[in-house]
Amino acid sequence: MFLPTLRRAGCAALLSLPLLAAAAQPVIEVYKTEMCGCCKEWVKHLEANGFQVKAQNVANPSDYREKFGIPSEYGSCHTGRVGGYAIEGHVPASDIKRLLKEKPKARGLAVPAMPMGSPGMEGPRQDPYEVLLVKDGGKASVYKRYP
Template sequence: MNKKTIAAAFVAVVAAAGIAYWSLGSANAPLRGSSVAAASGNKVITIWRDPGCGCCDAYADYLEGNGYVVTRVDDPNFDKRSIEAGVPQQGIGCHLAEIDGYVVSGLVPAEIIERLVSERPDITGITLPGMPANAPGMAPTKTGTLKTYAFGKDGVTVYSEE
């Protein structure tokens, strides 16, 4: 084999290994996007959650009912992962999610996530802090108003109040 063939084979193997690692994920791995899948039109989201949290399962079921492919990762330290991902301390929700390169903290309604991925603002992510009783995963249907915040290099702002 010549050097170009060996180099091309090496690059292909390294790329395949990287894609496999990136796609499979683990509770100990840093956030990594499902941007390839999301960019192709799939609604792929990963949720890091406390293993004992029932509302997180209800929220994941809600997202699946709205056409998302959800990967659930048990992570009792999701709050530390949230801070590392850029979620402000006062903005931590009951779990952490990642979709198409964005961080989503808490029980954010599907239509707000879809708006985020569609509009692609220059932010790190969005959060619906705490566990509002009228949010998806806590109530059978969303009622009333939920205030979702954007966060990133420019600080924290209201992203949606609906």
């Protein structure tokens, strides 16, 4: 009688592990316009990769980019904030997870413009693009290249 009860309890604990892992991801605040479809798709990409997203529709997302210290030359259609870092544009969730794990001294990550094939911009073509690590003072280096 004790063994089956123990097994059920063990199974329940194992089944809850994915939920605990998802809950452990920090919340990403996203500032976007209400009508932008690619922003909504990027939010879905983040959620599908385990992030909790608090999306806010704002009149001018670039105000948040400026507030978080990302130069306008690295701008895109939405800005996010997670773990003290700015996330500008269509940055893949895997790069955000890497940023949060490595914790480099930086303002955040940016994918300038809206490259086809980046998360939220999927379509018939895949353009090469770079994820930039934006440092204090606005200097940036390539964090990851996508073909």
